[in-house]
Amino acid sequence: MKRILIIDDIKDRAAWLRASLELADFHVTGVLAWEQVDEHAIQAAAADVIIVDANAPGRDTLEQISLMSTTLEKPVVVLGGKKDQQSIQEAMRAGVSAYVAHTIQSEDLSEIIHVAAARFLEHKRLRDELKEARNELVERKTVDRAKGILMADHGYSEADAYKRMRSMAMSKGKRMAEIADAIILAKELSA
Amino acid sequence: MDKSKLEAVVASAQAPEQNSRREFMKQTGAVLGAAGIMSMVPMGTRSAAWAAGSDAPELKEVKVGFIPLTDCASVVIASLMKFDEKYGIKIVPSKEASWAAVRDKVVNGELHAAHILYGMVYGVHLGIGGNQKDMAVLMTIDNNGQGISLANQLKDKGVTDGPSLAKLIKAQPREYTFAHTFPTGTHAMWLYYWLANYGINPISEVKTITVPPPQMVANARVGSMDGFCVGEPWNARGIYDNVSFSVASSQDVWPDHPEKVLGATDEFVQKYPNTARALVMAMLDAAKFIDAESNRAKVAKIISAKSYVNAPVDVIEGRFLGNYEDGLGKKWHDPNHMKFFNDGKVPFPYLSDGMWFLTQHKRWGLLKDDPDYLGVAKQINKIELYKQAASQVKVAVPKDVMRSSKLIDGKVWDGKDPKQYAASFKVRA
Numbered sequence: 001m002k003r004i005l006i007i008d009d010i011k012d013r014a015a016w017l018r019a020s021l022e023l024a025d026f027h028v029t030g031v032l033a034w035e036q037v038d039e040h041a042i043q044a045a046a047a048d049v050i051i052v053d054a055n056a057p058g059r060d061t062l063e064q065i066s067l068m069s070t071t072l073e074k075p076v077v078v079l080g081g082k083k084d085q086q087s088i089q090e091a092m093r094a095g096v097s098a099y100v101a102h103t104i105q106s107e108d109l110s111e112i113i114h115v116a117a118a119r120f121l122e123h124k125r126l127r128d129e130l131k132e133a134r135n136e137l138v139e140r141k142t143v144d145r146a147k148g149i150l151m152a153d154h155g156y157s158e159a160d161a162y163k164r165m166r167s168m169a170m171s172k173g174k175r176m177a178e179i180a181d182a183i184i185l186a187k188e189l190s191a
Numbered sequence: 192m193d194k195s196k197l198e199a200v201v202a203s204a205q206a207p208e209q210n211s212r213r214e215f216m217k218q219t220g221a222v223l224g225a226a227g228i229m230s231m232v233p234m235g236t237r238s239a240a241w242a243a244g245s246d247a248p249e250l251k252e253v254k255v256g257f258i259p260l261t262d263c264a265s266v267v268i269a270s271l272m273k274f275d276e277k278y279g280i281k282i283v284p285s286k287e288a289s290w291a292a293v294r295d296k297v298v299n300g301e302l303h304a305a306h307i308l309y310g311m312v313y314g315v316h317l318g319i320g321g322n323q324k325d326m327a328v329l330m331t332i333d334n335n336g337q338g339i340s341l342a343n344q345l346k347d348k349g350v351t352d353g354p355s356l357a358k359l360i361k362a363q364p365r366e367y368t369f370a371h372t373f374p375t376g377t378h379a380m381w382l383y384y385w386l387a388n389y390g391i392n393p394i395s396e397v398k399t400i401t402v403p404p405p406q407m408v409a410n411a412r413v414g415s416m417d418g419f420c421v422g423e424p425w426n427a428r429g430i431y432d433n434v435s436f437s438v439a440s441s442q443d444v445w446p447d448h449p450e451k452v453l454g455a456t457d458e459f460v461q462k463y464p465n466t467a468r469a470l471v472m473a474m475l476d477a478a479k480f481i482d483a484e485s486n487r488a489k490v491a492k493i494i495s496a497k498s499y500v501n502a503p504v505d506v507i508e509g510r511f512l513g514n515y516e517d518g519l520g521k522k523w524h525d526p527n528h529m530k531f532f533n534d535g536k537v538p539f540p541y542l543s544d545g546m547w548f549l550t551q552h553k554r555w556g557l558l559k560d561d562p563d564y565l566g567v568a569k570q571i572n573k574i575e576l577y578k579q580a581a582s583q584v585k586v587a588v589p590k591d592v593m594r595s596s597k598l599i600d601g602k603v604w605d606g607k608d609p610k611q612y613a614a615s616f617k618v619r620a
Contacts, residue, residue, distance in 0.1 A: 067320040
C-alpha cells in the first residue's frame with residue numbers, strides 16, 4: 001500500500017482527493033497546506049508519493065527540501081486540471097517527478113495519477129460552473145440596471161429598452177452585459 | 192522615437208484585466224511531469240546552415256515564461272512595444288507561479304523560452320535535483336539589481352552588515368534561517384557567497400529555505416526567516432513595508448554579475464533556430480530600449496501592472512533608476528544598478544559567466560564531481576546564434592568569450608582554471 005502526502009491550500013479539493021485515494025486503497029498519511037511545509041512536516045508524513053498542484057508557488061520550497069536532504073527525495077505528482085490522456089502519459093514517461101522515483105512501481109504511480117487527476121479535473125469543473133453561475137447573476141443585474149436607465153431617461157417600455165440593447169449587442173457583436181456596462185458607464189459620466 | 196507608442200503601452204498596461212485573465216486561463220493547465228522529458232522528438236538538423244535572408248521564423252507565436260520581478264521587463268517590453276513583430280514573431284508572455292513551474296514548462300515544451308535564473312539552466316542541464324535535459328542560454332537578460340536583506344528584528348540586535356551578522360550568529364547560537372529563490376539559482380549563489388565572505392557557512396551553520404520572489408516579503412513579515420536574497424523589487428518592497436533592511440546588493444557581491452538569462456531547451460534551438468534568433472533580436476531591441484535612461488520611469492510604470500510584477504511603481508522605480516536606500520537611513524546612487532544592455536556587454540552569453548555557476552554548484556555540493564566546465568558552457572551558451580542575432584540588429588559583440596571579474600572577497604574569476612577556482616574556497620560544503 002502506497003503512502004501519500006497531499007499538499008494543497010484548497011481544503012475541499014484536498015479532502016476530496018484524500019477520500020478518492022482512500023477509496024482506491026491508498027493510504028493518505030497527511031494533508032498539508034503550503035505554509036505548513038517544512039522538512040519536519042515532510043519527514044513526519046512518511047509518504048512514498050507527494051501530490052501537489054502544478055501552479056502552487058510553494059513548489060520551489062519543496063524542491064529545496066528534497067535537494068538538501070537525500071532521505072526526502074520522493075516522487076512528486078504534479079497535477080493541473082486538463083483531462084488529457086496524452087499529457088498523463090507524457091507525465092508518466094517523464095517519471096512524473098522532479099525527484100528520484102526509483103522506489104515506486106510505475107503501475108502504482110499510474111493509478112494514483114489517474115485517481116488524483118480525475119479529482120482535480122472534477123474540482124475545476126465544479127468551480128468553473130460556480131463561477132459561471134455567479135457571473136450570470138451579476139450580468140443579469142447589470143442588464144436590469146441598464147434597462148432601468150433607458151426607461152427613465154428615454155421613456156422606453158421595459159420590452160423596448162431590452163430590444164434596443166439586444167439589437168445594439170447584435171450589430172456590434174458584443175454581449176448584452178457589455179452593452180449594459182457601457183450604458184451604465186455613460187450614465188455615470190454624464191451624472 | 193517611439194514616444195507616443197510608449198504612452199499607449201503605459202496606458203494599456205494599467206488596464207490589462209482581459210489579457211491577464213486570458214493568461215490565467217492558459218496557465219491553469221495540463222497534467223505536468225515535473226522536469227519531464229517529453230516524447231523524444233528527433234532533433235532537427237538545420238541549425239548549421241544559416242545565411243542572412245533565409246531566416247523566416249518557423250514559429251509565429253513564441254511563449255515566453257517569466258516570474259514577477261523587475262528584470263522580466265525585457266520580455267514584457269519586447270512584446271508590448273511590438274519589437275517581436277519586427278522580426279516576424281509574436282511573443283506571448285506567460286506569468287508563472289514558481290521557478291519549478293518555469294523549468295517544467297520549458298522542459299516539456301509548454302513554454303518555448305523563459306526569463307530564468309542563470310544557474311537553474313545549468314542545474315537542469317546537469318540533472319541536479321531532477322531529470323536531466325539539454326538546455327540552452329540564448330542571451331543574458333540582465334546584470335545586477337538583486338539584493339540581500341535582513342529582517343528588522345536583527346536590526347534591534349545591532350546587526351547592520353555582514354561582520355555584525357557573523358558576530359551575532361556566533362554569540363547567540365540558534366537556528367538562523369535564510370531564504371533564496373531556488374537551490375541551483377542565482378540568489379542562492381549570491382546569498383551563499385556573501386555569507387561565506389563573512390565566515391558563515393551557508394550549508395552547515397544556517398538553515399536555508401526556498402521561497403518564490405513574490406511571496407518573499409510576506410514570509411519575512413510573519414517572522415519565518417532572518418534574511419533573504421531575492422531580485423528587485425522585493426528588497427525595496429521589504430523596506431517599504433517596514434519588514435526588512437538591505438545589507439548588500441548583488442552588485443556588491445559581484446559588480447556586473449550575470450543574473451537572468453533567456454533560457455530554452457537545446458531541442459527548441461535545434462528545431463527552431465530562426466525563431467530563436469528572432470526572439471534574441473526582439474529581446475536585444477527591448478534591452479536597448481530599457482537601458483535608455485529616459486525610458487526607465489515609463490518601463491517601471493508598465494511592469495508595475497498586476498499582470499506583470501504587481502507592485503507599487505514607487506517600489507520598482509527607485510532601484511531601477513539606481514536610487515538606493517538601505518532602510519537604515521543611508522541613501523545613495525549606484526551606477527551599477529540593474530542593466531539590460533550596456534553597449535552589448537550585458538546580453539552576451541560569456542562562457543565564463545556560465546562556468547562560474549558550475550564552480551559554485553561544485554563548491555556547495557550540488558555537484559559531486561568537477562564537470563567539464565568549459566565543455567558544458569560551450570554546449571549551453573549559444574554564442575554563434577547570439578552573434579548572428581546581434582549582427583542583424585547591429586549590437587556590438589565582445590571579442591572574448593571570457594571576461595574577468597573581481598568579487599567581494601577579492602578573488603578574480605576569469606574562466607581560465609575553473610577546477611582550481613572551485614576548490615580554492617575555504618568556506619564550502
